[in-house]
Amino acid sequence: MHELMATQEMVRSLLNVCQEKGIEKPLKQVDLEIGELTTYEKEPFHYYYDLLKKEHSLLAESVLSVEMVLGKLHCEDCGSENFISKEIELFCKECGGSNTRIIQGKDIIIKKIEI
Numbered sequence: 757m758h759e760l761m762a763t764q765e766m767v768r769s770l771l772n773v774c775q776e777k778g779i780e781k782p783l784k785q786v787d788l789e790i791g792e793l794t795t796y797e798k799e800p801f802h803y804y805y806d807l808l809k810k811e812h813s814l815l816a817e818s819v820l821s822v823e824m825v826l827g828k829l830h831c832e833d834c835g836s837e838n839f840i841s842k843e844i845e846l847f848c849k850e851c852g853g854s855n856t857r858i859i860q861g862k863d864i865i866i867k868k869i870e871i
């Protein structure tokens with residue numbers, strides 16, 4: 757169910773992007789990237805997007821494409837990057853250090869829109 761709110765927010769930012777860029781023609785495609793660490797699933801996004809897009813003439817005909825991206829952990833000590841699927845994996849797989857930060861996988865990103 758929490759995907760509904762996330763999709764609503766995504767639709768809002770999508771409309772903002774259109775406004776900022778002065779896009780007035782209906783969109784054909786929207787490419788979305790969802791980080792695995794958000795714990796969101798792909799299918800509900802498609803489902804809710806298809807419901808929500810009908811309320812906006814700019815989005816009504818657009819097709820949503822969703823790509824899931826793995827979480828990525830950067831180690832400040834040894835510089836290596838580790839792919840992670842859960843946010844609790846905070847130790848570097850190379851050196852075992854905990855001086856790490858997540859650099860990918862926590863966000864929903866609008867990658868591309870096609871008019």
Ligand SMILES: [Zn+2]
Nearest residue numbers: 831834848851
């Ligand atoms: Zn390390």
